[in-house]
Amino acid sequence: MKKIIIGSDKSGFTLKEAIKNHLIEKGYEVEDVGMYEHEEKRAYFESAKIVASKVSSGEYERGILCCGTGMGMAIVANKFKGVYAAVVESSFPAKMAKVINNANILTIGGWLIAPIQAFDMVDNWLNASFTEGFPEDRQEFLKNALNEIKKIEDENFK
Template structure:
C-alpha cells in the first residue's frame, strides 16, 4: 500500500477531506496530521511543522498541506531543511512544482481550489517525478540547480 500524509487547518478542512477520501479510494494509506474536525481546529503554524518534520525524517516522500490560501502552510513548511513546499492553484502548477522544483509538499488554498480541482492536482503532484516531460538540456540544468540549492541549505542550516 502507498503511504501519504496530508494536513489542514480549519480553512482547508473541506478540501483536505475531499482529497483524503479520494486517495484512500485509490488504496493510499493516508495519515492526517491536522484538523480532523471543524469543531477542534489546529492552526496552520502547528500543522505544517508536524507534516514537514515527517517529510524531513523520510517517513513520507510527499505530502499535501491545505489552509485558506496555501501560502501560510508553504511559508511554515519551508522553514525545515530538505522540505520544498510550493503553493499551487492549478493542475499545471502541481505538475511543474514536481518536475521543475522537485517539491515534496504541495500546498493548496481551501478558499481558492474546488474539491474536484484539488483531487486532480493531487493526482498530478503524486504522479509526476522530478524532470518528467522536460527537455534533456533542462533536465541537466535542473539536476545541477538542485545540487546548488542543497549546498545553500547546508550552509544555512549548519
C-alpha cells in the same frame, strides 16, 4: 510511493477531508495529522510543522497541506531542511512543481480551490516525476539546480 501525509487548519479542513478520501479511493495509505473535526482549533503552523518534519526526516516522501490560501503552510513547511513546499492553484503548476522543482509538499487553499480541482492537481503532482519530459541537457540543468539549492540549505539550516 503509496504513502502520503496530510494536514490542515480550520480553513483547509473541508478540502483536506475531500483530498484524503480521494487518495484513499486511489489506494494510498494516508496519515492524517489533523485537524480531525471542523470545530477543532488548530493554527496553520501546527499542522504544517508536523507534516514538514515527517517529510524532512524521510518518514514520508510527500505531503499535502491545506489552509485558507496555502501560503502560510508553505512558509512554515519550507523552514525544514529538504522540504520543497509549493503553493498551487491549478493542475499544470501542480505537475510542474514536481517536474521542475521536485516539490515534496503541495499546499492548497481551501478558500480558493474546489475539491474536484484539487483532485486533479494532486493526481498530476503525484503522477509526475522530477525532470520528466525534458531533454537531457535541461534535465541536467534541473538536477544541478537542485544540488545548488541543497548547498544553500546546508549553508543556512544549521
